Amino acid sequence: MNDPGQPRLVATDLACRRGDRVLFRSLSLSVNSGEALHVTGANGIGKSSLLRIVAGLLTPFAGKVASKGMIGLVDERPALDPELPLGKTLDFWRGIDGAATDGEALTALGLEPLLDIPVRYLSTGQRKRAALARLMSQGAPIWLLDEPLNGLDRDAVAMVEGLVAGHCKAGGLAVIASHQPVAIEGLRELALEEYAA
Numbered sequence: 801m802n803d804p805g806q807p808r809l810v811a812t813d814l815a816c817r818r819g820d821r822v823l824f825r826s827l828s829l830s831v832n833s834g835e836a837l838h839v840t841g842a843n844g845i846g847k848s849s850l851l852r853i854v855a856g857l858l859t860p861f862a863g864k865v866a867s868k869g870m871i872g873l874v875d876e877r878p879a880l881d882p883e884l885p886l887g888k889t890l891d892f893w894r895g896i897d898g899a900a901t902d903g904e905a906l907t908a909l910g911l912e913p914l915l916d917i918p919v920r921y922l923s924t925g926q927r928k929r930a931a932l933a934r935l936m937s938q939g940a941p942i943w944l945l946d947e948p949l950n951g952l953d954r955d956a957v958a959m960v961e962g963l964v965a966g967h968c969k970a971g972g973l974a975v976i977a978s979h980q981p982v983a984i985e986g987l988r989e990l991a992l993e994e995y996a997a
């Protein structure tokens with residue numbers, strides 16, 4: 801039985817329709833504190849749509865999502881002002897999030913040498929790491945990560961896998977949509993398949 805004080809995510813009988821296409825139907829998932837779920841499937845199958853539904857950014861065609869704990873989402877659109885130096889835009893979010901772990905996140909993600917560089921000049925992998933730093937400083941127990949390993953080199957992939965594993969070990973939970981293999985102990989898989997009407 802899950803402790804009522806711990807984060808939890810439950811989706812029941814979800815259906816998702818985009819345009820005139822049903823992407824999935826009767827999809828349920830449950831992720832408890834300490835667990836990570838890897839959502840896999842072909843391009844366009846609906847992984848990002850599922851994460852957006854779980855985050856409350858997209859209304860499901862059917863079904864419902866219940867969550868306990870704040871949700872943090874990292875996707876292809878990091879909310880980092882492209883004109884500002886990285887340090888300043890992370891400071892902006894730290895002011896809003898009010899969390900005190902930013903220094904830890906910067907070190908963990910190797911971002912300290914990049915703080916004076918405008919976000920628009922950062923490489924794909926650097927920008928991804930910056931978005932993860934913002935997520936870490938947010939202090940949300942529920943992490944929704946859409947392709948978090950895209951653009952990362954091998955060392956950075958291992959670093960992010962370690963951060964997610966550490967987050968779960970500390971009582972958080974994570975849902976990761978990724979084409980790439982994700983090496984996290986105990987990771988469960990939810991494989992999305994083509995929906996046949």
Ligand SMILES: Nc1ncnc2c1ncn2[C@@H]1O[C@H](COP(=O)(O)OP(=O)(O)OP(=O)(O)O)[C@@H](O)[C@H]1O
Binds near residue numbers: 819849
């Ligand atoms: N706003 C929209 N209106 C209509 N269709 C959309 C919209 N956004 C996405 N789609 C379609 O929904 C389908 C699923 O998209 P989604 O981004 O969820 O897939 P995905 O599994 O994350 O893909 P990828 O692996 O390529 O990132 C795609 O066919 C896409 O074209």
